[in-house]
Amino acid sequence: MIIGYARVSSTSQSLDIQHEALTAAGCEKIFAEKVSGRSTSDREQLALAMSFAREHDVFAVTRLDRLARSVGDLHRIIETLTQKGVGFRCLNQPGVDTDSSMGRLLIGVLGAVAAFEVDIRRERQMEGVRKAQAAGKYRGRPASIDPTKIKELKAGGMGAAAIAKQMGIGRASVYRALAA
Template sequence: MLVGYARVSSTGQSLDIQHEALTDAGCEKMFAEKVSGRSTHDREGLARAIDFVREGDTLVVTRLDRLARSVGDLHRIIEKLTEKKVAFRCLNQSGVDTDSSTGRLMLAILGAVAAFENDIRLERQREGIAKAKVEGKYKGRKPTVDVTRVKTLRDDGLGPSQIAKTMGIGRASVYRALAA
């Protein structure tokens, strides 16, 4: 049985194109989710797909980056599938499969390239943030804790636990605010 897995990174994105491609490829069962692919943690759709597939099945994705963003995650997923004697196929990167040694080689190479691209993207993002900070355009995330109120409550005689409860924040946040 061909089992499809589709993923987009945010709720504003559509799964329609992937769903259509997987259906056209002959997938009889589909799993999909809208969640970041940075790691396999919190990816319930992927977990259900891996749990569902049985020996002789093939897990199909449209693109390799829909399955994993790091080489480590990719290898762990492929290892789980291999242990279950389940094949893997990628539609848009032909030759990427676990059915042949060439396919497995291509899988490893493309996984490394995807990880490299992700590293470059993160590096560019960090450079952009650093430049924006120098230009005074980047202020970071808006504070979520009112430091003045924390200090006022402390001056009124409340302890960190009481301040946290009163403000609906964690005690660690109270300590950080008091240290600021």
């Protein structure tokens, strides 16, 4: 059985193109979700697809970045599938499969490139933030804890637990503010 997995990052994006490609490739069962690919921990349909797969099945995706955005996640997924005796195929990237040594090498290389792209994007974003900060246009998130108020409440005789409860913060945050 060929099992398909499709993913887009946001709810405004469509899964139709991936679904059509997976169906055309002979996928009998397709798992799809609209969730960020940064981590595999909150991808319910991916977990279901991987647990659904049985020995001699093939797990298919349209592109490698639909499956994983980091080399570590990609290798963990491929290793899990391999241990179950499940093959892997990437439709839009011919030769990216677990059927051959070259295919496994390509998976590693393309996974590294995808991770590199994520790192480059993050670096550009941080560069933009630093530039905006220097121009006075970006101040970041406002502080959610007011150390002055915490110290005033403590001076008024309130305990750390009561201060934390009143301000809606953790007790450890109260202790950090008092130590500062």
